[in-house]
Amino acid sequence: MEFLSPSTLEEALEAKSAHPDGVPIMGGTDVMVELNFDKRRPSTLIDLARVPELGEWGTDGDHTRLGAGVPYTKIVEHLSRSAPALAKASRTVASPQIRNRGSVGGNLGGASPAGDAHPPLLATDAVIELASVRGRRRVPAREFYLSLRTTARQDDELITAVLLPEPKGPQQFAKIGTRNAMVISVAAFSLALDAEKRTVGTGLGSVAPTPIRAEEAEEFLAAEFDWEGATLPSESLVRRFGELVASVTRPIDDQRGTAQYRTHSMAVMARRALTWSATEYRKGVTRCA
Amino acid sequence: MRVNVNVNGEDMTAENVWPGESLLYVLRERLGLPGSKNACEQGECGSCTVYFDGVTACSCMIAAGQAEGRAVRTVEGLAEEPGKGSDRTLGTVQDAFVEAGAVQCGFCTPGLLVQTDDLLERTVGAGKGAPDDAEIREALAGNLCRCTGYEKILDAVRLAAGRRAESGAAHE
Ligand SMILES: Cc1cc2nc3c(=O)[nH]c(=O)nc-3n(C[C@H](O)[C@H](O)[C@H](O)COP(=O)(O)OP(=O)(O)OC[C@H]3O[C@@H](n4cnc5c(N)ncnc54)[C@H](O)[C@@H]3O)c2cc1C
Ligand code: FES
Ligand code: FES
Numbered sequence: 112m113e114f115l116s117p118s119t120l121e122e123a124l125e126a127k128s129a130h131p132d133g134v135p136i137m138g139g140t141d142v143m144v145e146l147n148f149d150k151r152r153p154s155t156l157i158d159l160a161r162v163p164e165l166g167e168w169g170t171d172g173d174h175t176r177l178g179a180g181v182p183y184t185k186i187v188e189h190l191s192r193s194a195p196a197l198a199k200a201s202r203t204v205a206s207p208q209i210r211n212r213g214s215v216g217g218n219l220g221g222a223s224p225a226g227d228a229h230p231p232l233l234a235t236d237a238v239i240e241l242a243s244v245r246g247r248r249r250v251p252a253r254e255f256y257l258s259l260r261t262t263a264r265q266d267d268e269l270i271t272a273v274l275l276p277e278p279k280g281p282q283q284f285a286k287i288g289t290r291n292a293m294v295i296s297v298a299a300f301s302l303a304l305d306a307e308k309r310t311v312g313t314g315l316g317s318v319a320p321t322p323i324r325a326e327e328a329e330e331f332l333a334a335e336f337d338w339e340g341a342t343l344p345s346e347s348l349v350r351r352f353g354e355l356v357a358s359v360t361r362p363i364d365d366q367r368g369t370a371q372y373r374t375h376s377m378a379v380m381a382r383r384a385l386t387w388s389a390t391e392y393r394k395g396v397t398r399c400a
Numbered sequence: 401m402r403v404n405v406n407v408n409g410e411d412m413t414a415e416n417v418w419p420g421e422s423l424l425y426v427l428r429e430r431l432g433l434p435g436s437k438n439a440c441e442q443g444e445c446g447s448c449t450v451y452f453d454g455v456t457a458c459s460c461m462i463a464a465g466q467a468e469g470r471a472v473r474t475v476e477g478l479a480e481e482p483g484k485g486s487d488r489t490l491g492t493v494q495d496a497f498v499e500a501g502a503v504q505c506g507f508c509t510p511g512l513l514v515q516t517d518d519l520l521e522r523t524v525g526a527g528k529g530a531p532d533d534a535e536i537r538e539a540l541a542g543n544l545c546r547c548t549g550y551e552k553i554l555d556a557v558r559l560a561a562g563r564r565a566e567s568g569a570a571h572e
Contacts, residue, residue: 114401114419114465136463140443143461146420147441156419158466184455206542208515209443211455212462292541293444 113155120164120242123157123269128244130155131266137165137180138212140205141221165216165271174238174274179216186215194275196231196282196301203227203286206293216270219255222262222321223295229256229322230301230314231284238274243267249274256321280304281388281395285380286316287368297368300356300380304388306395309338313381318360318373325381328355332385341396343389349382356381405467407431408477417464424448424459426467427474435475435510439544446543449511450474456518458542475510478517492567493517496560497553504547512543516557520564530561 115133117123127133133155136142145151159165165180168189175193177186183201187210191198197215204210204227218228219239232239232252239250241264250263252273257263264270282303288294299316311329316322332352336344344352362373403414403426414430422441427433427450437447441460448459451473459472479488490498493516503509519539523531531539536557545553 112419114463116465116468136466139461139463139466140458143422143463144442146463147422147460152420156463156465158463160466205443206446207539208446208449208456208458208542209461212457292538 112153114158115155116158116161118161120162120269120271123159123162124242124244126155126157127269128267130157133157135159135220135269137214137217137220138182138209140209140213141217141223159216159269171274173277175277177215177273177275179219179270179272180214183210183213183215190275193277194231194235195278196235196284196303197228197237197275199282199284200227200231200286200299200301203284203296215273219262219270219273220264222256222260224259224319224321225295225299225317226322227284227286227296227299227316230299230316231282231303232273233314233322233324234301234303234312235276235278235282236303236312237276239263239270240272240274241265241268242271243269247271253324256323259320278303279308280306281391283384283387285384287376287380289367295367298362298373298376298380300377300384302381302384302388304336304392306338306392309333309336311336313356315356315360315377317367318362318377320361323359325356325359327359328352328381331355336389341389341393343393344385349385352385353378353382401465403464403468405469406471407433408473414464419463419465421464422460423450423452423462423464423467423472426464427459427472433474433476437507437510439507443542444544445508446511446515446540447508449514449543451514451518456515473514475513478513491517492563493520493556493560496563497556500552500556500559502548502552502556508543508545508547512540512545512553515540515543516560519557520561524561524564524568530558530565 115126134153135157137159165178167178186201215228218226237252255263284301286299287297296317301314303312311332313325357374357378360374362370403417414426439445439447443458443461450459478491480491
């Protein structure tokens with residue numbers, strides 16, 4: 112097995128182009144599990160940890176640009192205001208040791224339907240930047256996940272960054288698991304309200320072959336939510352929102368939970384996330400008035 | 401491949417490394433440092449926790465080649481005066497674990513010591529107060545112990561935090 116350690120993005124892209132079947136490794140928290148258990152024997156490992164650009168973050172117009180290799184710990188420490196949903200999700204990933212290494216680029220590279228970064232990226236309409244020797248391109252998260260563990264990324268491409276729109280309202284993330292730490296989600300949900308455009312974004316994890324949105328629920332809530340007066344949504348509105356979110360799930364039974372439990376928990380999380388968001392929105396509106 | 405890595409302040413070289421093997425394997429099997437334990441090799445148990453460039457990580461989740469030129473601190477490097485065997489003077493966290501009876505089979509202990517050392521560095525060591533129980537639980541959430549039931553471990557962390565705060569105050 113060959114081990115390549117590019118020190119610039121150009122070198123990394125050349126390496127990936129020369130070895131399209133080469134496996135990139137960033138935090139290693141998915142790749143090493145496969146190597147340690149002999150589930151994978153790639154001909155080439157491409158270490159991305161020495162490429163400075165991937166570990167940086169900053170503003171890019173009205174977006175926050177998050178390098179693909181920035182570990183979750185840094186996201187929690189530095190991006191809780193500029194990317195609240197992703198920061199909340201990051202805080203629930205694994206353990207401190209894993210959060211010190213694991214990255215959103217790695218989550219997107221593996222594209223497990225249970226990855227915790229995906230629901231916030233969908234809900235907030237984030238954009239994923241891909242690069243190859245052919246150039247850079249941007250793909251909305253909402254068009255990135257194609258089928259089980261298959262994404263819009265081509266074999267010669269690396270994920271370089273995620274562009275996170277400036278928050279324009281409350282953002283939430285909720286996850287169901289057997290304990291507070293160290294759990295791959297049984298189901299996860301993210302909600303983002305955009306008070307300027309008066310739109311709603313959702314992201315659902317672990318309930319379909321890919322991370323998905325609940326578009327009918329988004330449209331329903333955008334139309335019914337009291338953007339002007341910020342009155343708290345009625346019980347029947349909250350319940351209906353939960354039902355609409357749960358209606359798009361196509362879960363499976365596995366060792367972590369049954370399909371029925373996943374669908375049920377999705378409705379519960381959607382109701383809670385809406386209640387939290389509406390309460391936060393109301394506080395914001397009354398403070399401004 | 402050959403991997404050059406600084407471990408506990410000493411420059412070391414591991415030869416004939418398979419690039420896909422873990423830093424944990426390099427430490428234990430090639431550099432003669434068996435302090436870090438291998439209990440799961442999948443990031444779940446924390447027994448292999450080391451400082452990697454100053455940040456705690458599961459050494460089983462780091463590829464050997466990724467450690468080239470980096471600085472690693474293992475449980476062996478926590479002793480205040482590293483020496484051989486019983487000549488070593490233990491550090492505050494190590495002493496507290498012994499005194500509180502937080503060690504039974506000891507398999508989880510090296511990882512807990514490193515992770516606790518880091519928690520205390522980031523709290524008491526950074527001029528903040530001692531960590532409360534919620535902070536301790538969150539910091540140690542990735543370190544599994546199958547023997548103690550964790551109560552004695554929490555006692556040990558509280559004891560070490562108190563002592564480190566006192567010794568910090570004494571230096572001022
Ligand atoms: C104990 C444990 C608990 C976990 N808990 C959670 C959890 O709660 N939630 C969760 O979502 N995940 C969890 N994970 C999975 C893992 O930590 C995450 O998926 C993490 O985001 C992976 O990031 P990484 O940088 O470590 O990826 P790596 O292991 O380095 O890479 C993962 C995949 O992405 C590819 N890749 C990496 N970077 C790039 C790039 N820039 N461009 C293209 N491809 C790339 C790799 O080739 C590989 O296929 C857990 C893992 C462990 C070991
Ligand atoms: S051996 Fe590394 S986490 Fe268990
Ligand atoms: S003392 Fe035995 S696993 Fe913790």
